[in-house]
Amino acid sequence: MVRSDQIRKLLSKAAGIAVLLAGALLAASLCFGAPGDSSQVPSIFDPRSTPATWIDHLSYFVLSITGLIFLVVFALLVYVVVKYRERSGDERREPAQVYGSTQIELAWTVIPILIVVVLFLATARVIHSIQDMPKPESAVEVVAIGHQFWWEFRYPQLGVVTANELHIPVSEAAHSTPTFLTLLSVDTDHSFWVPQLAGKTDLIPNRANHMWMDPYQTGIFLGQCAQYCGTQHAKMLLRVYVDTPGDFATWVHGQQQPAVLDANVTAGRRIFETTACINCHAIGGTVANGRFGPDLTHLMSRQTIASGAAGNTKANLRLWIQKPDAIKPGSLMPAMQLSNANLDALVDYLQTLR
Amino acid sequence: MSSDAMAIPSARTEARPWVEVAHEWVTTVDHKRLGILYIVYALFFLVVGGIEATIIRIQLIRPNNDFVSPQVFNRMFTMHGTTMIFFVAMPILFGFANYLVPLMIGARDMAFPRLNAFSFWLTALGGLLLYFSFVGGNGLYGAGNAPDVGWWAYAPLAAKAFSPGPSSDYWTIGLLVSGFGSIGTAINIVATILCLRCPGMTLNRMPLLAWLNLVMSGMVLITITPLSAAQIMLLIDRYLGAHFFDTQAGGSATIWMHFFWIFGHPEVYVLIIPCFAFMSEIIPVFSRKPIFGYPVMVGATVCIAFVSLSVWAHHMFTIGMNSYANSFFVITTMAVGVPTGIKIFNWLGTMWGGSVQFKTPMLFAIGFLFQFLIAGLTGIMLSSAPFDWQLSLSYFVVAHFHYVIVGGILFALFAAFYYWYPKMTGRMLSERLGKLHFWLFLLGFHATFDVMHFAGILGMPRRIYTYEPRPGWETLNFIVTIGAFIQVIAILVFVINLVFSYFKGPRAGNDPWDAWTLEWSVSSPPPDYNFASIPSVASRRPLWDLKHPEDPDSRYE
Numbered sequence: 039m040v041r042s043d044q045i046r047k048l049l050s051k052a053a054g055i056a057v058l059l060a061g062a063l064l065a066a067s068l069c070f071g072a073p074g075d076s077s078q079v080p081s082i083f084d085p086r087s088t089p090a091t092w093i094d095h096l097s098y099f100v101l102s103i104t105g106l107i108f109l110v111v112f113a114l115l116v117y118v119v120v121k122y123r124e125r126s127g128d129e130r131r132e133p134a135q136v137y138g139s140t141q142i143e144l145a146w147t148v149i150p151i152l153i154v155v156v157l158f159l160a161t162a163r164v165i166h167s168i169q170d171m172p173k174p175e176s177a178v179e180v181v182a183i184g185h186q187f188w189w190e191f192r193y194p195q196l197g198v199v200t201a202n203e204l205h206i207p208v209s210e211a212a213h214s215t216p217t218f219l220t221l222l223s224v225d226t227d228h229s230f231w232v233p234q235l236a237g238k239t240d241l242i243p244n245r246a247n248h249m250w251m252d253p254y255q256t257g258i259f260l261g262q263c264a265q266y267c268g269t270q271h272a273k274m275l276l277r278v279y280v281d282t283p284g285d286f287a288t289w290v291h292g293q294q295q296p297a298v299l300d301a302n303v304t305a306g307r308r309i310f311e312t313t314a315c316i317n318c319h320a321i322g323g324t325v326a327n328g329r330f331g332p333d334l335t336h337l338m339s340r341q342t343i344a345s346g347a348a349g350n351t352k353a354n355l356r357l358w359i360q361k362p363d364a365i366k367p368g369s370l371m372p373a374m375q376l377s378n379a380n381l382d383a384l385v386d387y388l389q390t391l392r
Numbered sequence: 393m394s395s396d397a398m399a400i401p402s403a404r405t406e407a408r409p410w411v412e413v414a415h416e417w418v419t420t421v422d423h424k425r426l427g428i429l430y431i432v433y434a435l436f437f438l439v440v441g442g443i444e445a446t447i448i449r450i451q452l453i454r455p456n457n458d459f460v461s462p463q464v465f466n467r468m469f470t471m472h473g474t475t476m477i478f479f480v481a482m483p484i485l486f487g488f489a490n491y492l493v494p495l496m497i498g499a500r501d502m503a504f505p506r507l508n509a510f511s512f513w514l515t516a517l518g519g520l521l522l523y524f525s526f527v528g529g530n531g532l533y534g535a536g537n538a539p540d541v542g543w544w545a546y547a548p549l550a551a552k553a554f555s556p557g558p559s560s561d562y563w564t565i566g567l568l569v570s571g572f573g574s575i576g577t578a579i580n581i582v583a584t585i586l587c588l589r590c591p592g593m594t595l596n597r598m599p600l601l602a603w604l605n606l607v608m609s610g611m612v613l614i615t616i617t618p619l620s621a622a623q624i625m626l627l628i629d630r631y632l633g634a635h636f637f638d639t640q641a642g643g644s645a646t647i648w649m650h651f652f653w654i655f656g657h658p659e660v661y662v663l664i665i666p667c668f669a670f671m672s673e674i675i676p677v678f679s680r681k682p683i684f685g686y687p688v689m690v691g692a693t694v695c696i697a698f699v700s701l702s703v704w705a706h707h708m709f710t711i712g713m714n715s716y717a718n719s720f721f722v723i724t725t726m727a728v729g730v731p732t733g734i735k736i737f738n739w740l741g742t743m744w745g746g747s748v749q750f751k752t753p754m755l756f757a758i759g760f761l762f763q764f765l766i767a768g769l770t771g772i773m774l775s776s777a778p779f780d781w782q783l784s785l786s787y788f789v790v791a792h793f794h795y796v797i798v799g800g801i802l803f804a805l806f807a808a809f810y811y812w813y814p815k816m817t818g819r820m821l822s823e824r825l826g827k828l829h830f831w832l833f834l835l836g837f838h839a840t841f842d843v844m845h846f847a848g849i850l851g852m853p854r855r856i857y858t859y860e861p862r863p864g865w866e867t868l869n870f871i872v873t874i875g876a877f878i879q880v881i882a883i884l885v886f887v888i889n890l891v892f893s894y895f896k897g898p899r900a901g902n903d904p905w906d907a908w909t910l911e912w913s914v915s916s917p918p919p920d921y922n923f924a925s926i927p928s929v930a931s932r933r934p935l936w937d938l939k940h941p942e943d944p945d946s947r948y949e
Contacts, residue, residue: 079864080851082782093778100776104769111736111765118743119758122679123750132940133747137948138685138738146737147730154726161776162719168778169715186554221712226549227645229710229785233851237781240711242646243548243639247712264785264853265710266542268549269462269535272856368462368535 080233080260086280087209087235087253088216089168096164103157168237171250178206178217184228184241186370187263187270188332188345198293199320201332202345205279207286209252215283216252226268232261232278240265253280262346269368275346289339296323297335297391306387309380314372321391331371337391344369356385421505423490424918426512428816430487433516435887437479440523442883444472449876452869455861465857466532466540471522473543474563477659478570479519481801485666486515486577488808489605491816493581495911496599498590498929500921503583511576518570521562530557539563542855544656545626547637547648552630561630564623571616571623578612581605590910591928597949599909599932600683603690604669607697608662614701615658622651646711653704660796661700665693667804668735671757674811675739677907678754679746682933682945685738692731692738699728709780718777725775732768736761751905752826756807759834763799767792770845788848794841806833806886813893814900818916821897825889833882839875843868908933 085091122133182204183190191200206217221230223241230249231238239249253259263274281289299307310316311325318331326334337343341350347366348354357364360381362371376384417425447468451459460468490508494501502508525538532540532555539559541550550560585606589598625636626648635641637648676683683689706725709718739761748754770792774780783789806829813821847868852859859865903912912935914922931937931945 079862082849082851090782093782096776097773097779097782100773100779104772108765108769111740112762114740115758115761115765118740118746119748122743122746122748124680124747132680133745135682135943135945136684136745137682138688138741142741143685143688143734143738147734150730150733154723154730157772157776158719158723158726161722161778164778165715165718165722169718226554227546231785231851231853233782237778238710238785239781242711244642244645245712261851262853262856266466266546266549266855268532268554269466269540271466272462272858275860 082233084234086255087251089236089251090234092164093237099160173218176215178215180217181220182230184223186225186268187274189276196290198290199333203277203340205281205289207283208256208280209254216250218250221247227265228263228267229265231264232259234259238264256280256282270366273347273366277346293336297321300390303387303390306383309384310387334391337388352385355388421509423494423502426508427487427491429512430483434480434484437475441472441475441480444468449873453873455859455866462857463535467538469855470539470542478567481663483515489581493584493602493605495922496909497593497602498910498927499588502580503587504580507576508580511573514573515570518566522566525559525562528562530559544652547645548639551638564626568620568623571620574612574616578609581609590926593929597932600672600689601669604665604693607693608665611658611662611697615655618651619655649708653707657704658700661696663801667801670804670808671739674753674757674807675742677905678749678751679743681742681746684741689738692734695731703728706775709777710784722775722777729772752823753807753811755830756803760800760803763795767795767800783848785853786848787844787852787854790854791841791844799837814904815911815916817894818900819893819897820900821893822889825885829882829885832878836875836878836882840872843871908936910934
């Protein structure tokens, strides 16, 4: 009985290790197995910006120390379980009664203290480097404002207001243009997390937080709200477009223009301006100046709507206006109760906002 | 040592009407019955919280699933967390403390039997109030019944503006009421241990279980109060128009976080320290050796208690504290690892050179050691603030604290069940079902919670009711859900074992494990008032002295 338990015990340990290893391999393959499409899996071990890279390096250091501790203690555990298991004939005889050993206990107090000191110093250095980084003259400033359940981005130096899709320039070694974010919230707590660019920082009402990132590669980086903020926390998605300096300048120039006024869609525009739309949405150069929802001046320059919950297509726009709960149940966008004709006209108008 | 039990004739042998039996249980002030009430109550809520977890996992089994609405999902994770912490873990540990502490220190009951009953019924009322919210009122704006603000109820999400209905008030009042129950029980445990120890049982000879429950109770007295204070402030905000947490009127959202976590982090230790206590009783008995380094074990526990009061803001590394505050909480958090490490090493030292018996309680104890080791190491990773900026609020953190609470606390509780069930009922639990339960639960646990770490590393935040199909997320979430189902099956085996063995299990006798503490000197279940004559002890292992008169512990201590 004892013997078979023992074998089963060992088998379980082997199975446990196998599971762990399989998991690690799986994760590794997931982290590194999708070349060319890094934006699809926002792995923290796939950094594309300085703060994320520093964290990545610190992580490997901490992982290797904790991994070493795991191996040593796990080996000890396996050793005592195997070596000191009860053998037949032991039943009538108690092992030597040992009450402790000051030297050994002192050793396993002092060694962990030394490890803690090392880990602390390594950690404190990275905390200081990231948090106390001075803002260079060349930095792009962005104010990110959390709303239930979308992101507002304002560029005070550039006079640009947009939503959900943050555009920032790539930061080249020769000419570094990091982006410094000021994080605010108008309602509940949110958290800005784009794992490949930086660690997360919360957006807290009545408080200004700060973070920065300097992506060294162009592309689209995915993230989302990480702090539970209400019913639709799950679909408060976030995209960061890292553009070349030229593309970024073009994008900024486009965003600085007032809305396109297209004479073919005045019907739709009238609907927008005479219904509840303007209570919440702004369109630059028109009477619409609501601030509760995303700025729609350049709606069609964005690839997604509803904070990344759906692609920016005609069908989705129509559905979003008519029945937002079909895309994002619990969002604060009301169903607009428009007739089909009005809805079509309104969507046509919105689709001219390039 | 003279604790050989005098046989006490049982007065209750004939069958009585169930009303009379129920009346006896409802009005009881006996520590053993209250202990069992706590445990049964907690087991009921374990099943409820487990059902909520299963709903969460079914919803997340594949991307864009619509098994439940976001409103229901938010309710489920809020209620799952609240239930498991406040109405499973705490009452079940109080139940064991209630049952075991008087028996182990040679007392006939707790110091304040009526306060004991009052505390239990307050806790019971708290749970009922929380669950009444399912019929009692609305939650977040337009979101239907039951609390859905997360078990931290962060301000201002729990403020009137965002959570207009009374459901979060049921959360507040339910926890407030059960918090008072916890304080009552903690006072009782402290008083019992300090005042009712039998002759000869100096503090230095107390079983570690009593020592650790003393420390735990002291911590309850310190930590429940800030939570209660914050909850009262929240109620004042909501109903009397104050602005403690009302950010629109100059209040502070972060103050709530500080109040909550200065409760919340020591709370983790309130839960884990009694589990250390189980380990410190079970591992020696099944290794056939005394605990290695008793004074250091006590010292390390007291040290953990003190240091754990200064680590709370490691739950808040992402809220934008300055680099000095962050560094402070890094060093204090890492420092907790030292006494915790000492404990693990001392348990290994206890097994070293022993004769380890793989009975079911010991299997769960070894599972505890393995998982608690990993939980501690992922805790070290999270304590490194920059690493935490990535891992915090992700599935990695969910995996970490479930490693502590399920892999640590629940495994220790299962060990305690298999170890003390014979004492409580007079019947042994089935070893065969016990081992099946262990292996199934181990498999399910690792399938679920090992895999969750990787989902977090791949950027999956916690508390999301759905997710887009992304490479990695799909497979990982599928495995996690399968693991959850395996755990459900394992729990079913456990429940079957509890029920079946109660009626059909072999008789336990006084001392089925050949153990050394006083509870094994009396009959199983123990008679009313435990000891016919109060025992007196001369060492930490009174029954060892009795069984080995040629080589008693008292000679060495």
